[in-house]
Amino acid sequence: MAVVAQEVAAIRRRPQRTTSWWLYAIGKTIVGVVFIVASLFPLLWLVIAGFKSKTEVISTPFQFFPEVWKWENYAQILGDPTFLLTMGWTFLGAVLFTALALTVNSLAAYAFARLDFRFKRTLWTVVITTMFIPGMTILLTSFIVVTDLGMLDSLAVLVIPGAATAAMIFFIRQFYLSIPSSLEEAAMLDGCGRLRIFFFLFLPLSKPPFVVMGITAFLAYWNSYVWPILTITSPERFVVQQFLATFRTGRGSSELGLLMAGSVLAAAPEIILFLIFQRQIIGNIKMAGLK
Amino acid sequence: MTVTHPTMTETEALIVPDARAARHRHRRYLYRDGKIAYWLLLPAVVLLAIFVIWPAIYAAYLSFHDWSFYKAPEFVGWRNYANVLTDPLFWAAIGRGFVFVAMTVPPMLLLAFGFSSLVVAVSRHFASTLKVSIYLPTIISTVITSIIFVVIYDYSGGLLNAFLGLFGIDPVAWLGDPKWALLAIAIPAIWLGMGLTSLIMVAAMIDIPTEYYEAAAMEGANWWQKTFFITIPQMKNIILYLLVTGFVAAIQQLDLPLVMTQGGPLDSTTLPNLFIFNHFTNDVNVGYSIAAALLLFVVLGTVSALIFRFVNSERLVD
Numbered sequence: 001m002a003v004v005a006q007e008v009a010a011i012r013r014r015p016q017r018t019t020s021w022w023l024y025a026i027g028k029t030i031v032g033v034v035f036i037v038a039s040l041f042p043l044l045w046l047v048i049a050g051f052k053s054k055t056e057v058i059s060t061p062f063q064f065f066p067e068v069w070k071w072e073n074y075a076q077i078l079g080d081p082t083f084l085l086t087m088g089w090t091f092l093g094a095v096l097f098t099a100l101a102l103t104v105n106s107l108a109a110y111a112f113a114r115l116d117f118r119f120k121r122t123l124w125t126v127v128i129t130t131m132f133i134p135g136m137t138i139l140l141t142s143f144i145v146v147t148d149l150g151m152l153d154s155l156a157v158l159v160i161p162g163a164a165t166a167a168m169i170f171f172i173r174q175f176y177l178s179i180p181s182s183l184e185e186a187a188m189l190d191g192c193g194r195l196r197i198f199f200f201l202f203l204p205l206s207k208p209p210f211v212v213m214g215i216t217a218f219l220a221y222w223n224s225y226v227w228p229i230l231t232i233t234s235p236e237r238f239v240v241q242q243f244l245a246t247f248r249t250g251r252g253s254s255e256l257g258l259l260m261a262g263s264v265l266a267a268a269p270e271i272i273l274f275l276i277f278q279r280q281i282i283g284n285i286k287m288a289g290l291k
Numbered sequence: 292m293t294v295t296h297p298t299m300t301e302t303e304a305l306i307v308p309d310a311r312a313a314r315h316r317h318r319r320y321l322y323r324d325g326k327i328a329y330w331l332l333l334p335a336v337v338l339l340a341i342f343v344i345w346p347a348i349y350a351a352y353l354s355f356h357d358w359s360f361y362k363a364p365e366f367v368g369w370r371n372y373a374n375v376l377t378d379p380l381f382w383a384a385i386g387r388g389f390v391f392v393a394m395t396v397p398p399m400l401l402l403a404f405g406f407s408s409l410v411v412a413v414s415r416h417f418a419s420t421l422k423v424s425i426y427l428p429t430i431i432s433t434v435i436t437s438i439i440f441v442v443i444y445d446y447s448g449g450l451l452n453a454f455l456g457l458f459g460i461d462p463v464a465w466l467g468d469p470k471w472a473l474l475a476i477a478i479p480a481i482w483l484g485m486g487l488t489s490l491i492m493v494a495a496m497i498d499i500p501t502e503y504y505e506a507a508a509m510e511g512a513n514w515w516q517k518t519f520f521i522t523i524p525q526m527k528n529i530i531l532y533l534l535v536t537g538f539v540a541a542i543q544q545l546d547l548p549l550v551m552t553q554g555g556p557l558d559s560t561t562l563p564n565l566f567i568f569n570h571f572t573n574d575v576n577v578g579y580s581i582a583a584a585l586l587l588f589v590v591l592g593t594v595s596a597l598i599f600r601f602v603n604s605e606r607l608v609d
Binding site: 049128140164193274282 | 325339412417423447479580
């Protein structure tokens, strides 16, 4: 009896492979491939152009692939000491920024999620309100503030001002709210103080929000352009986006292949980071998207 | 050690029926973590205060003053705001912002809807490949994106004109022609924005109970009917949310026109943020730029606050 039922279920589950089923399946695959190609094509184009000679990137008659694949472009851009220095400083800055942002914001998130204190609601409202102040409104006054603090043209001006963000506090707090309080109570019965609970209970559990927020912070730093062009003036302290933009307006027209190779290298850390953590990032998109 | 507090407070309150003392103790219990909490909050709150809250207050203050880096602020009341509101260039930039929104948001939502319908219909393996490849552009910087698209759009040697040439279409100066420049910036904007929009939509679409579709299939509904009578009504909220966040993001686009065209040709890509940014960097009268930024963003800030309330209330229901 049960066997028959199983077989019936199996037959039901198996799709009917009629002509229309095949057409539908092929159609879906084609549309899917079109999406993938459209989405990745500009990146593919960047990589191909990175192998072209000076004149080939933009040339008449048009050529899709380079005549000779010029690996020298990479050697040459990596041989540029400013480029390496820029990449190094940007990487260091991005790591520092990510670490600072995670520390500062997760501490605040823990306090807002778990602790009882006076003015909690008021403070929470104030913090959340900062989320709705668009960057453009405070761009100039922030510039005045960092000028007054003597932070211009330093790593500090890139790392410190943006570290605390309401969106990140909100996101991590949301995660901490979902941790059962019985865990915490058990720890308290064992005599753990609040700090110990945070460091030995909450931090080890924080990997999912930390991965998502950490990558968001890293990418935000790595991709930032407007704030650096306002606050960083010495070419040897440029961030990588600034370097690329200046390279384009300066030498770009004559060295396009080099610029493209540099752009590939500048995008590489982000792409590698994304491919390593894509599962967590995409899994969390619904939550992260709502920030 | 704090755990013993509640019981102590309760018994004491029972023994000594002094309401005031009891309330005091209750308070102490209620705010028992005060000290440590303030220490934990200190770094974040201080940073927010110095780099967000104070600049915001200062911006509001400066918007009522005539001020430049070289002289003391002079109070001028609403004059800056009046100047902004009577400036045809400001209104032109706002109008352009709306055109840009119309060029980016509806196509992006339609594409994302098609994409998520596809993702829920294909095998799990293919679906995850699709999701990874649609999200990859999102992480690329606007500067690199600008570089890629400037090269693709090049008049005489670019890929796009070469491709169109195959169909006998004459080359177009995509970024040099005021007719086309804004559209040419809308394409990379869509490319960069597709990832997040699509994946939020996919998440929403997966949440729709499959029973609805099974019931509809029993009644003989086709794909279009299922889409119009089940999918879209079920996703009404998330579509509305994406529409509004898309609007807010598109009208604030700054990096793409800044790097690709610097607002040209003939101001055809000077979006509101770039208009304000150019004023910041060129105009000595800072009050004007700040008033313009505040005017624009009081509105946008309100819009985002409303979305947040909406989203937050939904999440609480979850």
